[in-house]
Amino acid sequence: MSRVFNFSAGPAVLPEAVLERARDELLDWHGSGMSVMEMSHRGKDFTAIAAKAEADLRRLLDVPDHYRVLFVQGGASQQFAMVPLNLLPPGASADYLDTGTWSVKAIEEASRLGRAHVVASSQPTRYTTIPPRADWQLDPEAAYVHYTPNETIVGVEFLEVPEVGDKPLVADMSSTILSRPIDVSKFGLIYAGAQKNIGPAGLTLVIVREDLLGHARRDCPTMLDYTVFAQHDSMYNTPPTFGWYLAGLIFEWLLEQGGLPAMAERNARKAGKLYAYIDASGFYRNPVDPACRSWMNVPFRLADETLDKTFLAEAAAAGLTSLAGHRIVGGMRASLYNAMPEAGVDALISFMRDFVQRRG
Amino acid sequence: MSRVFNFSAGPAVLPEAVLERARDELLDWHGSGMSVMEMSHRGKDFTAIAAKAEADLRRLLDVPDHYRVLFVQGGASQQFAMVPLNLLPPGASADYLDTGTWSVKAIEEASRLGRAHVVASSQPTRYTTIPPRADWQLDPEAAYVHYTPNETIVGVEFLEVPEVGDKPLVADMSSTILSRPIDVSKFGLIYAGAQKNIGPAGLTLVIVREDLLGHARRDCPTMLDYTVFAQHDSMYNTPPTFGWYLAGLIFEWLLEQGGLPAMAERNARKAGKLYAYIDASGFYRNPVDPACRSWMNVPFRLADETLDKTFLAEAAAAGLTSLAGHRIVGGMRASLYNAMPEAGVDALISFMRDFVQRRG
Numbered sequence: 001m002s003r004v005f006n007f008s009a010g011p012a013v014l015p016e017a018v019l020e021r022a023r024d025e026l027l028d029w030h031g032s033g034m035s036v037m038e039m040s041h042r043g044k045d046f047t048a049i050a051a052k053a054e055a056d057l058r059r060l061l062d063v064p065d066h067y068r069v070l071f072v073q074g075g076a077s078q079q080f081a082m083v084p085l086n087l088l089p090p091g092a093s094a095d096y097l098d099t100g101t102w103s104v105k106a107i108e109e110a111s112r113l114g115r116a117h118v119v120a121s122s123q124p125t126r127y128t129t130i131p132p133r134a135d136w137q138l139d140p141e142a143a144y145v146h147y148t149p150n151e152t153i154v155g156v157e158f159l160e161v162p163e164v165g166d167k168p169l170v171a172d173m174s175s176t177i178l179s180r181p182i183d184v185s186k187f188g189l190i191y192a193g194a195q196k197n198i199g200p201a202g203l204t205l206v207i208v209r210e211d212l213l214g215h216a217r218r219d220c221p222t223m224l225d226y227t228v229f230a231q232h233d234s235m236y237n238t239p240p241t242f243g244w245y246l247a248g249l250i251f252e253w254l255l256e257q258g259g260l261p262a263m264a265e266r267n268a269r270k271a272g273k274l275y276a277y278i279d280a281s282g283f284y285r286n287p288v289d290p291a292c293r294s295w296m297n298v299p300f301r302l303a304d305e306t307l308d309k310t311f312l313a314e315a316a317a318a319g320l321t322s323l324a325g326h327r328i329v330g331g332m333r334a335s336l337y338n339a340m341p342e343a344g345v346d347a348l349i350s351f352m353r354d355f356v357q358r359r360g
Numbered sequence: 361m362s363r364v365f366n367f368s369a370g371p372a373v374l375p376e377a378v379l380e381r382a383r384d385e386l387l388d389w390h391g392s393g394m395s396v397m398e399m400s401h402r403g404k405d406f407t408a409i410a411a412k413a414e415a416d417l418r419r420l421l422d423v424p425d426h427y428r429v430l431f432v433q434g435g436a437s438q439q440f441a442m443v444p445l446n447l448l449p450p451g452a453s454a455d456y457l458d459t460g461t462w463s464v465k466a467i468e469e470a471s472r473l474g475r476a477h478v479v480a481s482s483q484p485t486r487y488t489t490i491p492p493r494a495d496w497q498l499d500p501e502a503a504y505v506h507y508t509p510n511e512t513i514v515g516v517e518f519l520e521v522p523e524v525g526d527k528p529l530v531a532d533m534s535s536t537i538l539s540r541p542i543d544v545s546k547f548g549l550i551y552a553g554a555q556k557n558i559g560p561a562g563l564t565l566v567i568v569r570e571d572l573l574g575h576a577r578r579d580c581p582t583m584l585d586y587t588v589f590a591q592h593d594s595m596y597n598t599p600p601t602f603g604w605y606l607a608g609l610i611f612e613w614l615l616e617q618g619g620l621p622a623m624a625e626r627n628a629r630k631a632g633k634l635y636a637y638i639d640a641s642g643f644y645r646n647p648v649d650p651a652c653r654s655w656m657n658v659p660f661r662l663a664d665e666t667l668d669k670t671f672l673a674e675a676a677a678a679g680l681t682s683l684a685g686h687r688i689v690g691g692m693r694a695s696l697y698n699a700m701p702e703a704g705v706d707a708l709i710s711f712m713r714d715f716v717q718r719r720g
Contacts, residue, residue: 009400081584112579
């Protein structure tokens with residue numbers, strides 16, 4: 001079978017050129033006689049791979065010098081605990097914005113380790129909006145402000161970085177990082193699980209302002225302490241070397257594509273044409289406020305939901321896979337991460353149009 | 361360049377047949393049109409891969425039904441914290457045996473989270489022995505007994521499982537798991553970083569007796585709670601899917617090789633011939649008590665240590681790589697994990713013999 005168009009929300013499609021290179025190097029990286037997976041993480045080959053990945057990421061995101069880039073494990077779910085363990089002193093409170101399922105998980109974990117104050121919630125609109133900044137009840141004593149710039153399940157995304165004064169702004173960018181340029185200097189800490197726009201599952205990226213290091217709780221496990229990662233260049237223990245290498249190949253590929261301005265243009269075009277077709281179709285619908293529709297995750301429903309299974313089966317037969325919506329909301333979802341080619345979106349729209357004609 | 365013989369202590373050599381299969385499947389797993397890396401962890405393809413890996417591991421180790429197998433992240437270093445967070449109630453004490461650097465790290469981390477009582481230490485012999493069981497000062501109130509069956513740096517290994525009565529025995533098997541049959545029922549909990557005998561770095565295996573679940577501390581981060589992993593079949597969040605898949609390929613390969621009895625025979629022969637040559641050489645030496653020499657990690661020193669760099673350079677030129685000892689002890693170290701073919705050991709001995717004739 002040839003490659004399909006894979007609309008999975010994550011783990012997600014990777015650039016074919018990157019997979020081909022990984023395949024060609026899998027048994028013998030650059031004449032070393034071994035796979036990257038077999039290399040000591042402390043040897044000169046792997047440390048060069050690791051350093052180049054970080055340098056390319058810094059170039060892509062224009063990361064200021066007073067920010068550290070960390071390569072950790074455990075996914076965003078582990079970050080939900082690491083953020084308060086490192087930034088929330090015992091007895092203090094942090095501000096959290098609730099814009100969906102992932103926000104709620106971050107709030108629940110912070111609440112187990114300290115106090116999480118919800119500044120606003122879009123739950124009353126079933127998370128199809130973003131609470132206006134003017135309505136947020138910020139706590140002047142909060143240690144930081146946490147939000148989720150993109151929520152994968154309902155498909156809402158902040159198009160701008162919210163202004164929160166001098167509080168450290170903490171963002172779970174798992175499903176939006178590298179999809180467009182961002183101003184890193186507006187953030188105290190950014191984290192992102194790799195399995196959408198960075199690389200394979202099992203790697204998590206953290207970008208943290210240096211002044212926020214050194215404040216972990218006394219009983220914080222060593223492997224959850226950002227400072228330990230910063231002091232050891234993310235090699236206190238053996239890092240996920242193959243994931244780090246693949247992330248580096250993705251970063252190189254992104255630079256070759258023209259970097260994040262080029263990706264933003266492509267992503268806006270991809271999402272724009274799909275939303276435009278959905279809105280005009282008279283058969284499909286997306287309930288999200290157009291002011292905060294996600295570029296990365298486009299959920300939609302069929303006018304006749306008894307056709308959902310038929311839609312998914314016929315789409316899969318046409319090489320368009322993983323289009324089922326998250327089990328919490330049902331319906332359909334097309335995730336359009338960086339590695340989804342525009343041809344995939346065109347093929348999806350064409351299939352959707354054809355499906356309406358045959359079944360609508 | 362062709363493949364080298366890679367004696368790295370970890371990340372380490374993987375079976376060439378496994379790498380070839382991973383390469384061939386990298387862009388299209390079994391006609392799915394996608395890489396395993398691109399699959400949703402909740403889809404039927406990946407859940408089948410995951411379940412088969414666990415089933416094969418259970419077959420290899422003959423894991424009893426009342427033990428759970430967990431696939432986690434963070435390496436053994438994270439287990440150093442997870443073990444006390446899950447098994448050591450606040451205020452209680454656990455027993456630790458000190459047989460080297462990795463034992464010390466486990467003890468230090470447990471001491472940050474509770475009380476760790478050192479029952480015996482081989483530090484006075486520079487960790488070249490194992491303290492006789494009769495000399496261990498076990499605490500009758502200890503929550504569990506922790507030891508390190510194989511220490512990679514000095515190269516000491518327990519040839520038998522110590523008897524500790526009815527206390528849960530906890531073992532860091534990172535560098536010995538799957539090298540020989542073990543009786544899992546003698547343990548409360550076994551953990552192992554993958555990057556020696558299991559697969560690529562970034563995956564950690566935990567085998568835990570069911571009655572030890574459900575006792576995590578109230579403030580234990582969700583992602584450090586064994587019970588959460590057990591309740592969600594290690595998919596509370598996105599697991600390291602590609603590492604899990606590769607581990608499954610390794611388990612299949614081990615079964616094809618004849619399972620752990622066959623590996624034990626091969627590993628005993630590989631290590632045996634290298635130790636025999638070292639002892640007889642009059643030029644190389646290994647300081648470890650022959651009663652506890654590691655099958656997996658064989659450190660040795662040259663009679664003339666000014667030749668160390670020459671030895672390493674000439675070995676690398678001959679396709680024998682990563683033979684430098686750990687930076688703490690210097691000298692040389694040949695790690696002979698399952699994937700190191702006997703031909704690699706033969707080539708090393710032949711090189712060592714030739715080196716003595718030319719330079720000794």
